[in-house]
Every structure is written in structure tokens, then in C-alpha cells.
Amino acid sequence: MSSTLSPAELRRRIRAGEHTGNTSGSAPGFVQCNIVILPASHAHDFLRFCQLNPKPCPLVAVGEPGDASLPALGDIDIRTDVPAYRVFRGGELSEEVNDITALWQDDFVTFALGCSFSFEEALLADGLEVRNISQGVNVPMYRTNIDCIGSGPFTGKMVVSMRPYRAADAIRAIQICSRFPAVHGAPIHLGDPQLIGIDDLSHPDFGDAVRIDAGELPVFWACGVTPQVALQAAKLPLAITHSPGCMLVTDKRNSQLAVL
Amino acid sequence: MSSTLSPAELRRRIRAGEHTGNTSGSAPGFVQCNIVILPASHAHDFLRFCQLNPKPCPLVAVGEPGDASLPALGDIDIRTDVPAYRVFRGGELSEEVNDITALWQDDFVTFALGCSFSFEEALLADGLEVRNISQGVNVPMYRTNIDCIGSGPFTGKMVVSMRPYRAADAIRAIQICSRFPAVHGAPIHLGDPQLIGIDDLSHPDFGDAVRIDAGELPVFWACGVTPQVALQAAKLPLAITHSPGCMLVTDKRNSQLAVL
Numbered sequence: 001m002s003s004t005l006s007p008a009e010l011r012r013r014i015r016a017g018e019h020t021g022n023t024s025g026s027a028p029g030f031v032q033c034n035i036v037i038l039p040a041s042h043a044h045d046f047l048r049f050c051q052l053n054p055k056p057c058p059l060v061a062v063g064e065p066g067d068a069s070l071p072a073l074g075d076i077d078i079r080t081d082v083p084a085y086r087v088f089r090g091g092e093l094s095e096e097v098n099d100i101t102a103l104w105q106d107d108f109v110t111f112a113l114g115c116s117f118s119f120e121e122a123l124l125a126d127g128l129e130v131r132n133i134s135q136g137v138n139v140p141m142y143r144t145n146i147d148c149i150g151s152g153p154f155t156g157k158m159v160v161s162m163r164p165y166r167a168a169d170a171i172r173a174i175q176i177c178s179r180f181p182a183v184h185g186a187p188i189h190l191g192d193p194q195l196i197g198i199d200d201l202s203h204p205d206f207g208d209a210v211r212i213d214a215g216e217l218p219v220f221w222a223c224g225v226t227p228q229v230a231l232q233a234a235k236l237p238l239a240i241t242h243s244p245g246c247m248l249v250t251d252k253r254n255s256q257l258a259v260l
Numbered sequence: 261m262s263s264t265l266s267p268a269e270l271r272r273r274i275r276a277g278e279h280t281g282n283t284s285g286s287a288p289g290f291v292q293c294n295i296v297i298l299p300a301s302h303a304h305d306f307l308r309f310c311q312l313n314p315k316p317c318p319l320v321a322v323g324e325p326g327d328a329s330l331p332a333l334g335d336i337d338i339r340t341d342v343p344a345y346r347v348f349r350g351g352e353l354s355e356e357v358n359d360i361t362a363l364w365q366d367d368f369v370t371f372a373l374g375c376s377f378s379f380e381e382a383l384l385a386d387g388l389e390v391r392n393i394s395q396g397v398n399v400p401m402y403r404t405n406i407d408c409i410g411s412g413p414f415t416g417k418m419v420v421s422m423r424p425y426r427a428a429d430a431i432r433a434i435q436i437c438s439r440f441p442a443v444h445g446a447p448i449h450l451g452d453p454q455l456i457g458i459d460d461l462s463h464p465d466f467g468d469a470v471r472i473d474a475g476e477l478p479v480f481w482a483c484g485v486t487p488q489v490a491l492q493a494a495k496l497p498l499a500i501t502h503s504p505g506c507m508l509v510t511d512k513r514n515s516q517l518a519v520l
Binding site: 260 | 427434435438447450451452455475
């Protein structure tokens with residue numbers, strides 16, 4: 001149903017409380033974003049964290065303090081236009097809600113970050129398989145031993161997502177994703193998982209394990225869970241994110257993110 | 261000495277018989293080419309072989325029948341401007357000479373193909389190591405189990421060159437080489453050598469073995485030896501190539517081959 005809606009129509013339904021679930025496969029061709037909302041007092045440190053760690057934290061847009069709109073991405077009210085939100089207090093998940101109008105503060109700053117849905121669409125369009133989509137599960141994600149560069153209270157290890165490919169397809173996936181730095185860009189590792197501190201691919205830290213066939217290499221992309229982990233580590237009194245899979249759907253086309 | 265010469269000056273020395281050795285490191289920044297010369301009766305089949313197998317056989321220029329010049333690549337006389345030539349009769353190496361004026365035929369067609377020297381220069385310029393250069397040896401090359409697409413009498417398996425990299429550097433090397441399809445382009449494989457029919461990396465079929473450190477992946481590029489193997493398989497009565505490492509030095513800049 002909602003997959004055939006325009007981004008604006010889908011946001012209208014979300015705003016009206018008619019769509020509260022995940023947005024995977026909705027409004028194909030359009031950029032979906034990870035969302036982080038936090039007080040202006042920490043906005044500079046968080047923005048710098050993103051600037052220092054662009055592969056896991058690719059910034060697509062930053063709102064004005066206290067302003068719930070994101071005009072660069074469409075006619076958006078960030079208080080109502082995400083299907084589900086997670087509210088963190090002191091770094092702990094406290095509640096999950098479908099509307100944050102009651103929680104909104106005059107000093108809130110919204111960050112919209114690129115999401116792997118965009119590059120998965122580019123991989124599929126090229127005829128490559130995306131195993132988590134084939135298997136109908138969430139992409140497997142793993143904490144690595146790779147330190148992010150810290151900024152103020154924001155720090156932590158990089159989280160990666162993994163998709164398996166035969167070598168020739170991994171090389172093609174690197175070429176395709178290199179065109180899209182705003183949605184994590186090229187993979188950061190492939191091959192031996194232990195070299196980046198992952199002991200067991202069958203037990204992801206987030207998401208679901210996927211099948212890896214003989215002759216396939218695990219290919220690892222920097223993941224948008226990284227800034228959420230850093231946000232939790234910062235233990236801010238109040239911060240808000242989207243719920244996993246329930247993204248902000250924008251009017252920007254995936255193809256517009258291509259640098260080449 | 262010759263490394264500081266312009267391509268035209270270097271070719272003048274080669275033409276005068278003053279430089280008969282390899283051209284590795286000479287005229288840095290300029291394209292060097294693999295050379296294949298054969299009768300016009302087989303030129304179409306060979307050209308089509310290159311068109312069908314562009315990664316091992318990237319065409320940079322094709323001469324007119326009977327014409328020893330290659331104006332697209334500089335003021336060149338292909339009969340004298342390569343430091344050393346190999347003459348094949350019936351597919352067998354019969355002699356190695358420094359001048360083919362006496363062998364030239366009115367129906368000879370010259371093919372100039374891209375060479376790994378160009379992409380190795382791009383890798384070095386980006387700060388990546390090229391192990392065969394660090395170790396001062398020839399790059400290791402291997403016959404694979406990958407069939408080239410045949411054309412007339414030209415057929416055979418793809419030959420690859422190998423350079424080892426840590427995964428992050430392999431990903432960067434893929435990005436760099438993707439810009440240069442005219443010099444073999446992106447690698448065709450990485451990781452497990454047996455998946456492409458290579459049993460023992462320490463025993464290359466051509467060139468010298470190089471060190472592979474812990475945590476490094478072997479990365480494989482399609483190699484310009486492939487068309488030479490196909491040429492030998494074709495058993496033409498007479499055909500001529502450059503001698504390994506003794507390339508045609510052109511006036512074309514490596515940077516001009518970049519598609520992006």
C-alpha cells in the first residue's frame with residue numbers, strides 16, 4: 001500500500017497516525033534518514049562527531065535550533081513525521097512514542113543522517129543481491145574494535161553492517177557505494193572479521209544473522225547505529241532518535257546523493 | 261638517467277639503440293603500452309578478442325594496416341621505438357630483437373594495450389604500497405581458470421597479476437583503479453586464490469613471488485600477459501610483441517586515461 005505513495009503522501013499518513021511501522025520499501029527511490037534530536041548545548045559536539053566520523057555518521061541535513069522543519073528535505077515537521085521515536089533519558093531508553101510534540105523543546109536540534117536503504121537500492125538496481133532483503137530479515141550489525149574519533153561526550157566504537165558477496169560482486173559493490181558517500185559510502189572492511197574485532201558472524205550485536213555461502217566474503221559497511229551508540233554513551237538528560245527501521249522519508253531522491 | 265627524459269627523448273634514444281632495456285620507472289607520468297603486431301588477416305579477430313575481453317586487453321590505440329605510426333600516442337615508429345621485441349613464429353618464440361624494420365610487412369597491424377605501470381603509479385601517488393615495487397621484483401602473475409571469450413583463433417585463460425593489501429587499502433585500490441579502465445581497471449578478484457584456479461601463490465606462472473603479510477588479502481588484476489597467451493595459442497605464422505617490461509613509451513599522460 002504505502003510503497004506506492006509519494007514521500008509527501010506517506011508523511012501525511014504518518015503525521016495522521018495512519019502509518020506507525022517501519023518504512024523499509026516505502027517510497028522507493030527516495031532518501032530515508034536516521035534521526036537524532038538533542039539540545040543545542042550538545043549540538044556542536046555532536047555535529048563535530050559526525051564531521052570527524054563521516055562514514056558511520058554521514059550528515060544529510062541539520063535543523064535550526066528549536067525549528068522542527070527540515071526544508072532541505074521536504075515539507076517536514078520532525079515532531080510528527082517519523083513513524084516511531086525512541087526517547088533516551090540519561091542514555092537509557094525510556095519510552096517509544098509515535099509523536100514527540102509534547103516533548104519538543106525550544107533548544108532542540110535535529111540531525112538527519114544517511115541510511116543504508118539508499119545504497120541497498122543502488123545495489124539491487126545493479127542486479128546484486130542484498131542477502132538481508134532476500135532472507136527478509138534485518139541486516140546483521142556488529143560492534144567493532146575500531147574507535148570513532150571522540151567529540152565532547154560523544155565517543156565509542158564503530159558499528160558495521162554486513163552483507164556477503166562473492167569477490168567480483170564485492171568489487172562491484174565497492175564501486176557502486178563509492179558514488180554515495182552521503183549514505184555510508186564504500187565498505188570499510190571485507191574478509192576476515194577478526195581483523196576488526198568481530199569474533200562470530202552468526203551472533204550479530206544488532207539485527208539478524210544472514211547466510212554466508214561458500215566462496216563469499218563478508219563485506220562490512222559503517223553503520224548508522226554508530227551515532228546512536230555514541231549518543232547513549234553521552235548520557236544526555238534527554239535525546240530522541242527514530243526507532244530502528246522507522247525512518248524519516250524525505251523528498252530527496254537517492255540518485256541526487258550520487259557524487260558521480 | 262632515462263627516468264628524467266621526456267617520452268619523445270626516450271624514444272629517440274631507443275630508436276638510436278642507446279636504450280635497449282626495460283622501461284619501468286622511465287618517463288614517469290606517461291602511459292606505457294603492451295604491443296602486439298600481427299597481419300591484417302587476423303587483425304579483426306584480435307581486435308574483437310580485445311573488445312570481448314576488455315579487462316585483460318584494454319585497447320589504447322590500433323594502427324592502420326601497414327602503417328608503423330601511432331599518431332594518437334606520439335611521433336612513433338613502432339618498428340624502432342620499442343626497446344626489445346619478441347618474434348613468434350607458429351606460436352613459438354623464435355627470436356628477440358631491438359628493431360623490427362627488417363621484419364615489417366605491408367599488412368602488419370599494431371595494437372597498443374594498457375599496462376599496469378599506469379595504475380601502479382596511481383596507487384603509489386595515493387600512498388599505497390605496491391609490493392612488487394617495494395621488493396624490487398617483477399609482479400607475480402598467474403594463469404587462472406577464467407576463460408576469456410574467444411574470437412577466431414584467439415582464446416585462452418585469463419592471466420592475472422597480484423598485489424597484496426590490507427582490506428581497507430584493497431577497497432581504496434579498487435576505487436583508484438576503477439578510474440582507469442584503459443589500464444585494466446578495477447581488480448577482478450580478491451581473497452581466496454583457489455576460487456579462480458590458483459593453487460599456490462608462492463609459485464607464480466610469470467614474474468616473481470612477493471611477500472604477503474598477516475592480515476593482507478591477495479588482490480588480483482586482469483593482466484596484459486593474457487593477450488600474449490592468446491596470441492601464442494593462435495599459432496600465427498608470424499607475430500611480434502614487446503619483450504616483457506620493455507614497453508612502448510607514449511606521449512599520453514596517465515592522468516588522461518582517467519575516466520573521472
